[in-house]
Structures are given as structure tokens and as C-alpha cells.
Amino acid sequence: MSFVTTDEQKALRQSVRSFLESKSDEAAVRAAMVSELGFDRALWEQLAGQLGLAGLAIPEEYGGSASSMSDLAVVMSELGRFLVCSPYFASVILATNAFLESGDKEVCLAYLPRLAAGELIGALAVNEQTAELAPDADTTTAEQGGADWTLSGEKNFVLAGLAADVLVVSAAAPSGPSLFVVDATHASVERTALSVMDMTRHQARISFTQTPATLLGEAGAAAAVLSRVAEIAVVALASEQAGAAERCLEMAVDYAKTRFQFGRQIGSFQAIKHLCADMLLEVEAAKSAALYAAEQGDEAGAEATRSAHLAKAYCSDAFMKVAADNVQIHGGIGFTWEYAAQLYYKRAKSSQVLLGTPGHHREKLAACSGL
Amino acid sequence: MAEQDDDSWTERLRDDVRGWLAENWDPALDVPAWWQRVADAGWTAAHFPADKGGMGLPSQASGIVREEFTTFGALAPPGGLGMLMAAPTILTHGTPEQIERFVPPILNGSVGWCQLFSEPGAGSDLAGLTTRARREGDKFIINGQKVWSSGALQSDYGMLLARTDFDVPKHAGISWFAFSLNQPGVDVRPLREMTGQALFNEVFFDDAEVPVEDLIGGEGNGWAVTQTTLFYERVGIGAGGSFGRAPNAGVKNGIYPQTSAGEAAKAFATPSGPATVALPDLIALAHAKGRADDPNIREKLATLACYTDTGRWTARRSVVADDPATANRLALLGKVAQTRIVKLAAEIGMDLLGPEAMLWPPDGPDGGRFSEYFAFSSASSIYGGTDQIQRNVISERVLGLPREAGPSKTAPYREVLESQRATAERSTR
Numbered sequence: 001m002s003f004v005t006t007d008e009q010k011a012l013r014q015s016v017r018s019f020l021e022s023k024s025d026e027a028a029v030r031a032a033m034v035s036e037l038g039f040d041r042a043l044w045e046q047l048a049g050q051l052g053l054a055g056l057a058i059p060e061e062y063g064g065s066a067s068s069m070s071d072l073a074v075v076m077s078e079l080g081r082f083l084v085c086s087p088y089f090a091s092v093i094l095a096t097n098a099f100l101e102s103g104d105k106e107v108c109l110a111y112l113p114r115l116a117a118g119e120l121i122g123a124l125a126v127n128e129q130t131a132e133l134a135p136d137a138d139t140t141t142a143e144q145g146g147a148d149w150t151l152s153g154e155k156n157f158v159l160a161g162l163a164a165d166v167l168v169v170s171a172a173a174p175s176g177p178s179l180f181v182v183d184a185t186h187a188s189v190e191r192t193a194l195s196v197m198d199m200t201r202h203q204a205r206i207s208f209t210q211t212p213a214t215l216l217g218e219a220g221a222a223a224a225v226l227s228r229v230a231e232i233a234v235v236a237l238a239s240e241q242a243g244a245a246e247r248c249l250e251m252a253v254d255y256a257k258t259r260f261q262f263g264r265q266i267g268s269f270q271a272i273k274h275l276c277a278d279m280l281l282e283v284e285a286a287k288s289a290a291l292y293a294a295e296q297g298d299e300a301g302a303e304a305t306r307s308a309h310l311a312k313a314y315c316s317d318a319f320m321k322v323a324a325d326n327v328q329i330h331g332g333i334g335f336t337w338e339y340a341a342q343l344y345y346k347r348a349k350s351s352q353v354l355l356g357t358p359g360h361h362r363e364k365l366a367a368c369s370g371l
Numbered sequence: 372m373a374e375q376d377d378d379s380w381t382e383r384l385r386d387d388v389r390g391w392l393a394e395n396w397d398p399a400l401d402v403p404a405w406w407q408r409v410a411d412a413g414w415t416a417a418h419f420p421a422d423k424g425g426m427g428l429p430s431q432a433s434g435i436v437r438e439e440f441t442t443f444g445a446l447a448p449p450g451g452l453g454m455l456m457a458a459p460t461i462l463t464h465g466t467p468e469q470i471e472r473f474v475p476p477i478l479n480g481s482v483g484w485c486q487l488f489s490e491p492g493a494g495s496d497l498a499g500l501t502t503r504a505r506r507e508g509d510k511f512i513i514n515g516q517k518v519w520s521s522g523a524l525q526s527d528y529g530m531l532l533a534r535t536d537f538d539v540p541k542h543a544g545i546s547w548f549a550f551s552l553n554q555p556g557v558d559v560r561p562l563r564e565m566t567g568q569a570l571f572n573e574v575f576f577d578d579a580e581v582p583v584e585d586l587i588g589g590e591g592n593g594w595a596v597t598q599t600t601l602f603y604e605r606v607g608i609g610a611g612g613s614f615g616r617a618p619n620a621g622v623k624n625g626i627y628p629q630t631s632a633g634e635a636a637k638a639f640a641t642p643s644g645p646a647t648v649a650l651p652d653l654i655a656l657a658h659a660k661g662r663a664d665d666p667n668i669r670e671k672l673a674t675l676a677c678y679t680d681t682g683r684w685t686a687r688r689s690v691v692a693d694d695p696a697t698a699n700r701l702a703l704l705g706k707v708a709q710t711r712i713v714k715l716a717a718e719i720g721m722d723l724l725g726p727e728a729m730l731w732p733p734d735g736p737d738g739g740r741f742s743e744y745f746a747f748s749s750a751s752s753i754y755g756g757t758d759q760i761q762r763n764v765i766s767e768r769v770l771g772l773p774r775e776a777g778p779s780k781t782a783p784y785r786e787v788l789e790s791q792r793a794t795a796e797r798s799t800r
Contacts, residue, residue: 003688253770268773270759273766280765281704288684289677314677362673363666369676370654371663 003291009074016078019051024082026340029200032085033343036193037163038202039085047086048118054092055116057232058100062112069235069297073290076236077243083200083343087121090160093236094229095122098168101225102179102217111166111181123164123184125155125206126226132356133230135170135177135222140208142171142178149173149215151180151208159354161204162191168216169208176220180213188212198350200343228300231308234355235293238311241319241351242286248319248326248344249279255330272329279322286318306368313361316352323348381435384428388414388439396445398633405632406449406480406620414440415448415478416458423462423470424478431690446636449480449620452522455607457484457530460600461549464588473528473549483621486604487517487529487550487574488597494519495760497532498542498594501788502576504533509583511535511548513556513576519754523559523572525623526552530600531581535590537785544784545593547600549585556580565746567732604755606689606702648716648744650675656723656736668722675715682708700769706761710752717741717748 023043024032032040048054056072058064072093079088096115099108099122114120126133128140140153151171158167167182167189182189188211194203217225253276256267266272293311296304323345327334334341352358395408409415410424417432419425426432433454440447458477461470476482493500502515513533523529531550536543552559556579561569588596630638653672657663685708689701720741721728732739752758766772778787 003684003691005693253772256772264776265773267766268775270763270775273770273772273775274759274762276770276772277707277762277765280700280769281707284685284688284701284704285678285681285708288681288688291688292680292684310677310680313673314681359670362670362677365673365676366669369650369672371657371669371672 002295003288009071012071013074013078016051016053016075017081019046020078020082020084024084026343029083029085029343033199033202038199039087039160039163043084044086044088044121045118047088053088054118057092057096058112058116062108063116064112069232069294070291072236073239073294076239077246077287077290080240080243080245080347081247083244083340083347085200085202087123087160087163089201089233089236089240090124090158090164091115091120091122093233094124094159095164095166095168097229097232098124098179098225099216101228102221104217107181107214107216115166120165121160121163122166122168123158123160124229125158125161125167125182126170127157128153128155131157131353132360133226133233135226138170138172138177140169140171142173142180142213144173149180149213150210151182151213152210154205154207156205157194158204158206159201161206162193162202167206169213170222170226171213173219177222178219179216179222179225181216182208182211182213186211196350198346200347201350230355231300231305232297234312234361235290235297235308237351237355238286238290238293238308238315241315241348242283242290244344244347244351245283245286245315245319245322248322248341249276249283251341251344252276252279252322252326252329266329275325275329279325282318282322286315289314302368306365309361309365309368312356313358313365316358316361320348320352381431384417384432384435385439388436389443392440392443392445396443398445398631398636400632402446402630402632402635403479403481405446409448410475410479415480416454419458419462424474429690431687441639444636446632446639449478451483451620452486452526452530453477453482453484453528453620456486456600456603457528457549459603460530460547460596461587463599464547464592464596469549469584469587477620480620481622482528483522483526483623484528484530485520485523485526485552485572486600487520487523487531489519490516491518495757497597498545500532500534500545502531502533503537504535504546504548504581506535506583511546511581511583511586513548513550513579513581515576517574517576518562518571520559520572520574521570521754523552523574524561525621527621527623528552529574532593532597534784535593537788538783539591540779540781541784541787542594542780543591545597546590547587547593547596548581549587550579550581551585554579565749566743567746601756602702605706605761648720648741650679650716653716653719653723656720656741659736660723660725662723668719671715671719671722675712675719678708678712678715682712703761703765703769706755707758707765710758713748713751717745721745 028040032038052065053075055064056067056075059066079086099112111120115122126135128138140151140155143150151169153171155169164184167184169180169182170177171180188209190207192205194205196203256272256276257265259266289311293307296307327341327345330339330341333339391412413424413426414436416424417426417428417436418430421427437447454477458474461473488497490500490502502513502517504511504513529550529552531548532545533548534544535546556577558575560573562571562573563569564571657668662668685701686705689698692698692701724736724741727735728742730739731742735742767774
């Protein structure tokens with residue numbers, strides 16, 4: 001536990017923030033969220049190419065920059081702050097870590113260099129009925145004919161499912177739940193955009209019919225691989241939530257200073273001041289949880305697991321509360337479509353549910369705490 | 372890299388403490404002699420500057436030192452409100468002569484301190500105090516009353532706030548005194564709290580005296596000095612505090628003169644009174660009561676784990692922050708963060724006890740400590756400034772929100788008091 005921010009991390013935050021301030025302001029977010037694929041490809045290419053952020057989590061042997069989880073957390077919190085519409089979480093966090101954790105060097109060599117460069121966009125297609133990455137209940141099946149595999153079934157809630165070029169898919173194989181790599185553009189893959197509440201993060205339903213697939217890692221190993229992928233992903237998501245929550249607090253405080261009622265700034269009323277003070281407590285506690293989990297996150301282990309559950313549970317509820325309070329402090333305007341408060345409110349709900357509700361993670365946290 | 376530096380620094384300190392204790396811990400010494408030895412070595416306040424009796428280490432050093440003393444089985448350096456608040460206040464605002472006179476007796480534990488801040492008419496509105504300090508030659512004459520003064524009966528000195536001028540605005544007429552309680556004009560009367568214990572006291576001043584040279588920070592400057600005192604109080608109560616668990620100083624304290632350092636160390640190792648109820652205690656209780664599988668209990672305990680850890684981590688971020696604004700922003704959250712920990716822990720304890728939650732010491736599991744802690748927990752959002760005042764402070768100083776409109780801050784305080792009295796009379800007519 002150090003909580004020391006390095007000079008490199010400060011510089012990283014500064015460069016990502018100034019980039020996003022100019023490229024992903026609210027107007028850009030609104031344009032991207034109603035676009036067909038839900039993201040701005042030019043912005044993605046700059047994030048990946050100019051800033052080199054797509055390869056952060058990838059070892060140098062596969063063309064990445066082998067950064068720490070704490071570095072990744074800096075990027076995620078800035079992406080959250082600006083509600084950036086991007087396949088970053090789906091590709092750089094979920095799909096990339098599924099490749100890496102599979103330990104399959106051959107397949108990794110085939111895909112990771114292009115994922116690291118942002119030339120390919122990846123997505124992880126595991127969920128069917130649950131929000132957690134739980135492949136045990138897969139109804140999607142894998143069949144083997146000689147050395148070749150084919151998949152049939154349907155996946156749901158696939159982040160960046162339409163934007164993706166390559167999919168990592170879990171399916172029930174004879175030896176148990178297994179992971180496969182699938183060309184997302186193959187004719188047998190049918191992708192349908194889901195109509196979602198949080199339009200800043202598009203999702204798709206994807207069905208496979210005798211779709212050719214490459215086995216990723218060992219057959220039957222999906223549960224173990226995905227459990228570690230989920231651990232990494234919730235820590236990244238917690239950082240994103242904390243970054244977005246901080247922005248909600250800033251919006252609320254700015255508004256409370258400039259909105260006048262009864263001849264006074266509404267921020268001079270204790271009813272508003274105390275709400276804002278409580279929001280600050282939530283925001284800073286969420287940042288603490290996310291920072292700690294990121295520090296623990298580079299190595300698998302009991303404390304990495306415990307702190308990941310804690311961070312996802314805490315940051316989810318903190319962001320949801322702060323986003324809701326932000327709407328409340330804005331009053332009527334906070335409830336309008338045109339005002340940004342609604343975008344954060346909906347993002348807060350979608351990320352609260354994504355990869356398991358706070359209740360799910362608190363139960364896991366209890367199990368990690370001697371209960 | 373930074374992590375390694377950080378860890379090696381604290382590890383080195385722990386090694387140093389253990390090495391020093393191996394050579395110097397002597398359970399046969401009396402407590403004053405032991406604490407003098409500890410103070411001379413700089414351990415009492417390792418975070419103070421080296422020329423002020425400390426070692427110039429970061430503020431978390433004091434907690435690490437106390438942990439190592441306790442783990443070793445030695446009597447920890449003295450703590451109490453002198454260490455927590457009086458010493459840093461005097462170091463910040465005192466003259467070299469005052470620092471020389473007041474700080475060493477705090478560091479060697481020979482003088483115990485209490486706070487003489489709140490009054491019957493000045494609680495949350497601390498600056499509304501009316502205890503009067505009238506200058507007479509080379510001393511001030513004190514008349515008035517203080518309340519909620521924890522440990523006053525066991526203390527030698529008080530951090531006294533008194534009004535030296537009623538004809539200037541409220542905040543401008545206050546002065547901060549190092550006040551000796553050992554004199555005829557002082558009457559200390561214990562107050563019994565909800566827990567049945569009597570930690571609080573009322574303190575009455577009837578022509579009590581304080582020499583001019585014990586005025587800290589200058590006449591009329593007491594409110595600025597008080598901000599320093601309150602800052603250290605908030606930080607101390609927050610999840611990062613360490614002096615609360617240290618033995619209290621002073622000759623009136625039970626463990627001080629009569630016992631050997633070894634006996635005192637044992638006495639301190641088995642604390643009496645409402646011991647803190649923390650997550651591990653409750654997990655053990657959940658198992659003992661067969662409720663470890665109860666989803667409601669698991670959910671609440673996991674929430675408590677979140678509050679406890681985030682409180683600790685936020686306090687830690689405050690300590691390592693490299694800019695004062697961030698350090699202050701995070702430190703100010705400490706008290707409200709601690710309140711929710713204390714209250715939820717107390718609630719879970721009661722949830723787990725079933726009908727035994729209705730019992731009171733000496734009945735009930737573990738000598739009734741969970742019931743006692745439940746009663747105690749209601750004070751956590753009151754002492755050290757209510758949570759409502761904490762939220763005002765946070766919203767104004769950190770978030771920059773405006774102050775609530777109130778009576779004129781520029782009028783002489785005498786006029787404010789008169790108008791207050793008139794309003795009260797009209798309302799009760």
C-alpha cells in the first residue's frame with residue numbers, strides 16, 4: 001500500500017485529460033453514442049496510435065508497453081471522467097486479458113500485436129443470462145471435427161459487440177467450458193445491436209451457427225481464466241467509476257455555486273452543502289478503493305481478489321449515489337435529455353450491474369473475509 | 372520504485388524501534404523514568420522536528436512507533452490530548468520559550484492535558500463562547516464555565532479558549548491559553564455519559580488565574596490558533612489517528628506514578644471501558660452466534676469492511692499526498708468516515724446478539740461490551756465537532772461552497788449576544 005502517484009502517472013493523466021478535453025467533449029460523446037457502432041473511429045485510432053494506450057496491458061513480446069494496473073487505472077479514470085464512447089474497456093481490458101490469461105502463446109502472437117496497435121478491436125462474448133463472467137452456465141456449445149472447432153449458440157450483453165473485429169467466446173466443450181477465438185465478421189456470425197439505457201456503452205446480441213473457431217488455451221479452462229480476467233476487469237471498471245463519480249461531484253458543486261434561489265446561491269444552504277460533503281466522502285473513498293485494488297492487481301493472489309471485490313462493490317454504489325445526487329442538486333434541468341447529468345446517471349447504473357452487482361461482490365468479499 | 376522507498380523507510384523505522392527496545396526496555400523502571408528515557412530518545416513524537424524533541428519523520432511514524440512498542444510488550448510512549456492537540460498547537464503558534472516550557476513535559480508524560488473549548492452556550496458554535504479572560508497586570512482572570520471536557524479530572528493543564536474582548540467581532544475577541552487546572556479557582560465536576568462512564572466533566576472558573584506568558588499565539592488570535600488544534604483533533608479521530616490508543620499522560624492518571632513500567636504495560640494491554648468493536652470482533656461473534664451464513668449479516672459485514680478499509684486508505688493517501696491541498700482535503704474527511712464505521716459496527720453487534728442485545732454489563736456476551744459500544748457509538752457523530760459541522764467545514768473549505776447567511780460577522784460580539792437574548796425573550800413570552 002503506497003498510494004504514491006509517480007511523475008510518469010501524473011504526466012500520463014495530464015496527457016490523456018488534455019487529449020480527451022479536446023476530442024471527447026459532451027458534443028462528441030453525444031455524436032458517438034447515437035452512431036451505428038457507438039464510437040468514433042478517429043478518436044479510437046488516436047487513443048491507440050498517437051497515445052499508445054491500447055497496448056498498455058500487453059507485454060512487450062506481443063508489442064505492448066507492459067504497464068502496471070496502476071497506470072491502466074489512470075487511463076480508465078480519465079475515460080470515465082469524460083464518458084468516452086470507446087471499445088477501450090471491451091478490447092483493451094476484457095478481450096486482451098482473456099488472450100493473455102489463456103497462456104496460449106501461439107494465438108496471442110497472432111492477435112495481440114494488432115490489438116496492441118489498435119488495428120484490431122476485440123470483444124469478450126461470455127454472458128448469456130448473467131452479468132458476471134460465469135461460463136459454467138453456457139448454452140453455447142463447441143463441437144470438434146478433427147482439429148477444427150465450430151460454435152453454435154447465442155451471447156448477450158457483449159460490449160462493443162458490433163465494433164469488434166475479433167471475439168473471444170466461451171462455450172461448453174466436452175471437457176467443460178472453454179474459450180475460443182472467432183472472426184467477428186464471419187458470415188455465420190449474426191450481430192444485433194441491443195437497445196441500451198446507457199448509450200455511451202453499446203452492447204450487442206451475437207449468435208453463432210456452426211461458426212469456425214480457434215481454441216484459446218486449454219480446453220475446459222475457461223472458468224479459471226475468466227475468473228482472473230474478471231478480477232482485472234472489475235479493478236479497471238472501478239477506476240472508471242471513480243473518475244466519472246469525481247466529475248459528477250464537480251458538476252454538482254459548480255452548479256450549486258452559480259444557481260440562485262431565494263436570493264442566494266443554493267450551495268449556501270446546508271441541505272445542499274451536506275449533500276455535497278457526502279458526495280466528496282463517496283468520491284474519495286471510491287478513489288482509495290480503486291487505487292488500492294490497482295496496486296494489488298498486478299499479481300494474482302488473495303489480496304488481489306479481495307480488493308477487487310471490495311473496489312467493484314464500493315465504487316459501483318458510490319458512483320450511483322453521486323450520479324443520482326448530481327441530478328437532484330440540478331433539479332429539473334438535471335432530469336432533461338439535453339443535460340449531461342443523465343448520461344452519468346445511466347452510465348452509473350450500467351457499470352454498477354456490469355460484471356456483477358455490488359451485492360454479488362459484497363458476498364464474495366464476505367467469503368474472502370473469513371465468513 | 373516509490374513503493375520500495377516507502378516500505379524500506381517504515382521497515383527501517385520498525386527495526387530501529389525494536390533494536391532500541393531490546394537495549395532499553397526495563398519493566399522495573401517506574402513510569403516517569405521510563406517515559407523520560409523514551410522521550411530523550413525521541414520516540415514519543417518521532418514526527419516532530421529533531422530540534423523539538425522528535426526525529427523529523429513523517430506523521431505516520433508516531434503510529435508505527437506505538438505499534439512496535441506494544442508488540443514488543445513495552446509501555447508505549449505517552450499519548451492523550453496533550454500529544455494529539457496541545458503539543459502540535461504550541462509548536463505551531465508558541466514562542467520558543469513557550470515551546471521549551473510546555474512541550475517536553477508532554478513528551479515525557481509528566482503533564483496531562485484536556486480541552487477547555489465547549490460551553491453550555493457554545494457547542495457547534497464554538498466561537499460563540501463567553502468565558503471571560505480579564506487582564507490584570509501580568510495575568511488574566513478567568514470566569515465562566517466549560518463542558519464536555521474529557522479527562523479534565525485527570526489533567527494538569529487545559530487548552531483554554533476564553534474571550535478577552537467583547538467589543539470586537541465574535542472571532543476576533545478570543546484567546547488561547549495554556550491553563551493550569553491545579554489552582555483554587557477551578558472546580559471540575561464529572562458528568563456521566565450514556566455509557567454509564569464519566570469521561571466528561573464540567574469545569575467552572577471562579578476568578579481563576581493564568582499568567583500572561585501562558586497566552587499562546589497572541590491576544591485576540593485564539594480563533595486562528597484553534598483551527599490548528601481542531602485540525603489535529605479531526606485527523607486524530609479519523610481512521611488514521613494513533614494517540615487515542617496510547618496511554619494517557621499526567622500524574623493524576625491511574626497508571627502513572629505508582630506502578631512500574633512493566634505493570635503499566637500489562638494494564639494498558641488489557642484495556643478497560645468501551646473497547647472498540649471492529650470487523651474482526653464481529654466476524655468472530657458472527658461465527659460464535661451461528662450467523663456467519665446469514666446473508667443479511669454477510670452483506671452488512673462486507674459493507675463494514677468497505678468503510679473500514681476505504682477509511683484507512685483515504686487517511687493513508689492524506690499522509691503521502693505531495694501537495695497540502697490534497698492532504699487537507701482527505702484529512703478533513705476522516706471524522707465523517709469514522710462515524711459510519713463506528714455506527715455500523717455497533718449496529719451489527721446488536722444484530723448478532725438477538726435478545727441478548729437488551730442486556731447491559733456485566734450481563735451479555737463478552738461482559739456486555741457490544742451493548743456498551745452501541746451506546747457509545749451515538750457519540751461518534753457528536754464529539755470533535757458534530758458531523759453536521761464537519762460537513763459545513765468540508766463543503767466550505769474543500770469544495771468552496773459559500774457560508775450560510777447568519778448574523779453579522781463584523782458587529783461587536785456584545786451586540787450579537789444582546790440581540791440573541793432579546794430574540795429568546797420574545798420567543799418564550
